Amino acid sequence: MSLLSVDELTVTFTGRGTRDVNAVSGVSFSVDEGQVVGLVGESGCGKSVTSLALMGLLPKRGVRVGGRALFRTKGGGSTDLLTLGRSALRDLRGPQLAMIFQDPLSSLNPVVPIGVQVTEILARHRGMRGKAARDQAAHLLERVGIPDPTRRLREYPHQLSGGMRQRALIAMAVACAPRLLIADEPTTALDVTIQAQILELLKELVDDQGTALLMITHDLGVVAGLCDDVNVLYAGKVVEAAGRRPLFAAPAHPYAHGLLGSIPRLDSPRGEPLNPIRGSINDTIAWGDGCAFAPRCDFYTLACLEGAPALADLPGAEPAAHLVRCVNPVLNEAPGAGDADDAGADTESDTTKEASA
Amino acid sequence: MLRLIVRRLLQLIPTLLGLTVLLFLWIHRLPGGPASALLGERATEADRRQMEEALGLDQPMWVQYGRWMERLVQLDLGNSVRTGQPVWEEFTLRFPATVELAVTGILIAVVVGIPLGYFAARRRGGWLDVTAVSASLVGVCIPVFFLAFLLRAVFAVNLGWLPSVGRQSTGIDATEVTGFFVLDGILTGEFDASWDALEHLILPGVALASIPLAVVVRITRASVLDVLGEDYVRTAESKGLKQRVVRGRHVMRNALLPVITTVGLLTGSLLSGAVLTESVFSFNGIGSFIRTAIDIRDYPVLMGFILFIAVIYVVINLLVDLAYSLIDPRVRVN
Numbered sequence: 001m002s003l004l005s006v007d008e009l010t011v012t013f014t015g016r017g018t019r020d021v022n023a024v025s026g027v028s029f030s031v032d033e034g035q036v037v038g039l040v041g042e043s044g045c046g047k048s049v050t051s052l053a054l055m056g057l058l059p060k061r062g063v064r065v066g067g068r069a070l071f072r073t074k075g076g077g078s079t080d081l082l083t084l085g086r087s088a089l090r091d092l093r094g095p096q097l098a099m100i101f102q103d104p105l106s107s108l109n110p111v112v113p114i115g116v117q118v119t120e121i122l123a124r125h126r127g128m129r130g131k132a133a134r135d136q137a138a139h140l141l142e143r144v145g146i147p148d149p150t151r152r153l154r155e156y157p158h159q160l161s162g163g164m165r166q167r168a169l170i171a172m173a174v175a176c177a178p179r180l181l182i183a184d185e186p187t188t189a190l191d192v193t194i195q196a197q198i199l200e201l202l203k204e205l206v207d208d209q210g211t212a213l214l215m216i217t218h219d220l221g222v223v224a225g226l227c228d229d230v231n232v233l234y235a236g237k238v239v240e241a242a243g244r245r246p247l248f249a250a251p252a253h254p255y256a257h258g259l260l261g262s263i264p265r266l267d268s269p270r271g272e273p274l275n276p277i278r279g280s281i282n283d284t285i286a287w288g289d290g291c292a293f294a295p296r297c298d299f300y301t302l303a304c305l306e307g308a309p310a311l312a313d314l315p316g317a318e319p320a321a322h323l324v325r326c327v328n329p330v331l332n333e334a335p336g337a338g339d340a341d342d343a344g345a346d347t348e349s350d351t352t353k354e355a356s357a
Numbered sequence: 358m359l360r361l362i363v364r365r366l367l368q369l370i371p372t373l374l375g376l377t378v379l380l381f382l383w384i385h386r387l388p389g390g391p392a393s394a395l396l397g398e399r400a401t402e403a404d405r406r407q408m409e410e411a412l413g414l415d416q417p418m419w420v421q422y423g424r425w426m427e428r429l430v431q432l433d434l435g436n437s438v439r440t441g442q443p444v445w446e447e448f449t450l451r452f453p454a455t456v457e458l459a460v461t462g463i464l465i466a467v468v469v470g471i472p473l474g475y476f477a478a479r480r481r482g483g484w485l486d487v488t489a490v491s492a493s494l495v496g497v498c499i500p501v502f503f504l505a506f507l508l509r510a511v512f513a514v515n516l517g518w519l520p521s522v523g524r525q526s527t528g529i530d531a532t533e534v535t536g537f538f539v540l541d542g543i544l545t546g547e548f549d550a551s552w553d554a555l556e557h558l559i560l561p562g563v564a565l566a567s568i569p570l571a572v573v574v575r576i577t578r579a580s581v582l583d584v585l586g587e588d589y590v591r592t593a594e595s596k597g598l599k600q601r602v603v604r605g606r607h608v609m610r611n612a613l614l615p616v617i618t619t620v621g622l623l624t625g626s627l628l629s630g631a632v633l634t635e636s637v638f639s640f641n642g643i644g645s646f647i648r649t650a651i652d653i654r655d656y657p658v659l660m661g662f663i664l665f666i667a668v669i670y671v672v673i674n675l676l677v678d679l680a681y682s683l684i685d686p687r688v689r690v691n
Contacts, residue, residue, distance in 0.1 A: 057591055093597030101595075106588040109607050111685050120606070121596040156686040172596060 002030035002072070003212050004054075004180055009067035009082075011049050011058065023049040025236040025287055026067070028311070029229075031180065036206060036213045038223040038244075040259075041233035044281050047216045048102075050233075051182045054081055054214075055099050056089045071097070074179065094125045098178035102185045104165035108157035114141075114168050115153030118175060125176045140171040144201060163194035167201070174205055181206075182214045187222065199226060220259065224248060232256045235284050235292035238311060242322040252314050252322065252329040254297045291326070303327045361682060361689065365675050376667050377429065380660060381422050434664075435657035439649065444661040447646065452665075453536030454524055454642035457554075458634065459627045461562035466569035467620060474577025474616075475609070481582065489574055496571030501630050505564035505637035512560060520557050522639040525550070561638045565630050569623040576619045580612040587611070614685055621677035625670045 011024040024046040031037045039047045052058045053065050069081040073096060084092070101107040109117060118137040122128040128136055134153065141149035144167040157165055166186060173181060183202065187195040203226060206213050215227055223230055223244065230247050232240040232255065240253040251257045258277040279296040290305035291297070297304070304327055314322040314329060392408040393400060400408075409415050413424060428435070434444035477486040513521030524538060535541055539558070542551025584590060585608060593607040635644030643662070650658040682689045 055595055057594055090597045090599070093595055095597075099595045101588060101592060103588060107592045109589040109593070109611070110687060111610050112606060113686075116606075120598060120602060124596070124598050124602070158687050169592070172592075 003033045003035075004072075004081075004214070005030040005070050006050075006054070007068045007070070009050060009053060009069060010065070011046070011053050012064040012066075014062055014064055022236055022287075024053065027231075027233065027236070027238055028067075029231045029238060029241060031212050031214055033179070034206070034210045034212055035229065036215060036227045038227035038230040039214060039216045039233060040218065040220065040223055040230060042218055042281055045233040046236040047218075047233050048184050051099065051184050051214065051216050054182065055093065055097065056081065056084065056086075057099075071180070094121055094178065095176040096178055097180050098173040098176070098182070100166075100169055100173045100181065100183040100186045103189050104162060104169050105157065105189075107169055108165055110157055113154055113156055114160070118153070118168070118172055121172055121175045137171075137175075140175055141168065144168070144171045144174075144205075145197070146171070162190055163197065166190060166194075166198055170198070170201065170205070174209065174211070177209050178211060180212045180214065182216065184216045185218065187217075187219070195222075202226070220263065232259075235281070235287070237287060237292070237308070237325065238323075239293065239325045240323065241311070242314075242317075246317070246322050250331075252324040252331065253293075253326050254299050254328070254330055255293050257330045258296075258298075299328045299330065301328060358682075358689075362679060365678060369671060369675065372671055373668065376664070376671075377426060378422070380663060380667075381425060384656060384660060385418070429664075434661035437650075437658050438655045439653055439658075444657050447658070448643065448661065448665065450536070451641065451643040451646050453538075454640060455628065455631050455635070455644060457537050457539065458558065458561055458565060458631050458640060458642060459624065461558045462565035462627050462631075463569060463620065463624055465562055465566035466573045466623070469566075470570045470573030471577050471613075471616065474574040475581050475612075477574065478578045478581035478585065486578075489578070493571035493574045496567045499567060501564055501567065502633045502637055504567050505561065505634050508560045508564050509637060519560050521560075524557050524641055525554055557638075557640075561634045561640055564637070565627060565634045568630065569620070569627060572619060572623060573616060577612065577616050580615045581608060584608050584612045610684060614681065617680050617684075618677055621673050624673050625666070628666060628669065 005028075007028050009024055009027045010022065013021045013023055015021075027046070027050055029037065029039070039050065041047050049058070054069055058065065065082055067082065070078050071081050071092075072078045073092070079088075079092075081089070081092075081097075108114070115134060115137055118140060119128070119133040122133045122136055126133075126136075134150075137153055138149040141152055146152050146164055146167050152160070152164070152168075157168075160168065166189070170186070181202075186202070187198050190198060199222060202213065202215075205211060213226075215222065217223060227244050229241070229243055231238045232247075232253065234253075234255050240247065240251065240256045242252075247256065248260065251260050255277070262275050262277060264274055277296055278298075283295040284292045285294060285305075286292070287308040290307060291300070291309055294300045294304040309325050309327050311323050311325045313319055314324050315331070392405050392412060392414060396404055396408055413421060416424075432445050434448075436442060437444055437447055440447065473485075473489050477489040480486055509521050512518050533541055535544070538554035539551050542548055542554060589611075590603065590607050593603045598607075631642060632644035632647055634640070635642045636648060639645075647658070647662055649655070650662070
């Protein structure tokens with residue numbers, strides 16, 4: 001059994017007087033121990049909401065969460081993260097389940113020294129106090145590449161650079177060696193060279209500790225450089241799920257195909273127009289009426305409008321190795337970009353960012 | 358931190374100097390000038406001139422200002438027209454009562470208001486929230502003197518739970534040390550005197566606290582709601598911290614910043630509110646003294662009072678700034 005298996009997760013925002021909004025409408029995926037799984041999609045596709053739902057960090061009011069998220073705990077038992085009580089969840093967060101957030105400045109408490117923000121988690125889950133906790137915190141900061149850690153412990157977030165703040169957040173997340181780390185766009189707020197360093201650091205930590213990583217991103221370069229398995233999200237559903245290689249070599253869903261095709265290439269001639277996906281995420285239809293991507297799709301037929309397509313094996317692929325939610329999948333054709341290794345080499349380049357705009 | 362304090366203290370000097378200039382100009386712009394104010398309506402022109410000479414008002418302005426300042430730094434605020442006693446002595450006699458009352462008011466506002474605002478925010482839209490928000494609206498709207506009359510009528514006259522007037526029961530034989538009766542009782546070990554003074558403080562204190570309490574509840578509520586939506590609170594939750602730690606270290610520490618500023622500003626208005634409350638409860642503080650001074654245009658007293666209040670305001674502002682920089686490292690200047 002996987003470390004985490006998410007089954008038909010739904011998140012609905014209900015507001016008084018307004019129409020319900022389905023932010024996540026039936027997402028399923030799994031993460032094995034030590035594996036790096038990517039959750040990819042453009043802004044508003046439900047990837048951050050998915051991660052918050054798993055951590056139990058969504059507000060209680062005005063939100064309806066459905067489905068199951070089975071997590072295998074250290075003892076070997078398995079619990080559903082979505083129905084777990086508050087205090088049980090608090091015990092899990094930190095030593096078993098941890099999260100790295102998007103904006104390191106706003107995610108750190110401005111009026112509490114970095115040291116306290118690191119040691120408080122050690123005090124809570126490891127019972128460490130005083131000098132022992134401070135030493136361990138300094139060790140953690142050093143490990144995530146913060147120079148002069150004992151001085152930094154006394155400083156406040158506004159005294160640190162952006163990259164260092166993100167490193168500090170990572171240090172907090174890995175402080176108790178969690179088994180699953182959720183990283184919600186950890187590099188979005190950073191400049192490109194720092195992005196590469198942070199990704200390198202995450203890779204190292206995952207390799208050292210055997211921590212599984214759920215990487216939430218809109219950056220295909222990050223996916224190519226880091227992830228073992230990739231789930232592509234569109235309008236609150238997984239539309240394609242495959243290993244990194246098959247996905248980058250032969251994306252089957254027209255959306256994934258379009259995403260990879262939209263990446264500008266350095267070797268393309270000057271002046272050649274970019275190759276975006278038509279329309280925007282707002283040009284959509286409800287999954288109940290058909291494929292939500294249909295209005296933007298180059299391949300759509302009337303069959304696309306007969307209810308939501310099922311997430312099914314790609315014809316010709318091994319069972320469960322490459323799943324796609326499409327009635328007209330794109331077969332055996334790599335879009336403009338090359339294979340996975342090529343894309344992987346571009347990790348540091350922001351030219352690989354999804355051309356959703 | 359020490360450098361910050363010293364620098365802020367030095368910054369007080371120009372502020373206070375500007376204040377004395379303004380006050381001095383104000384007293385000179387009075388219709389007819391201070392001499393005719395002192396002499397009253399039936400004075401003749403000759404009387405006025407004689408008085409002006411006696412007071413040195415025929416001298417150039419800057420000479421007059423210099424003399425006044427010279428006396429001011431020696432804490433000589435002149436003599437009260439009504440009692441003939443030095444203004445400074447009149448103040449030191451009465452101020453402890455007012456300060457005691459104002460402190461009681463602010464304590465009630467803070468001790469009740471902050472938790473109330475916090476829980477109203479936690480259970481937003483719940484019965485506590487709705488009650489607190491509407492009660493605070495009523496609290497702001499009711500005039501202090503009316504509430505004072507109401508409280509006295511109900512709790513002192515009808516129910517007889519608390520004393521209705523004064524600072525001390527007549528039978529109490531208390532030693533006076535500082536003039537702060539509650540403190541005096543504790544210092545001398547006469548706890549019954551402390552308790553008695555406290556009982557006398559409750560009703561006027563509550564009346565006086567009504568507006569600050571309402572403001573503190575609202576500010577705290579809004580501020581907590583703001584902070585609860587912050588990313589760093591979510592981070593704290595994601596670390597699995599105990600609720601106590603999340604609330605104390607991560608929510609309240611940030612949420613209190615605007616509350617501190619507000620409480621500082623309220624303290625000033627509290628002193629003026631004390632004037633009305635004191636007269637309802639025949640509380641022998643500075644309030645009733647100032648009211649008579651206004652009635653008979655006792656200018657030395659009024660000038661002294663304005664200066665005094667202004668200094669208190671400035672000092673409270675300084676304390677607020679220091680408290681702020683103690684909590685929020687971002688405003689500390691390196």
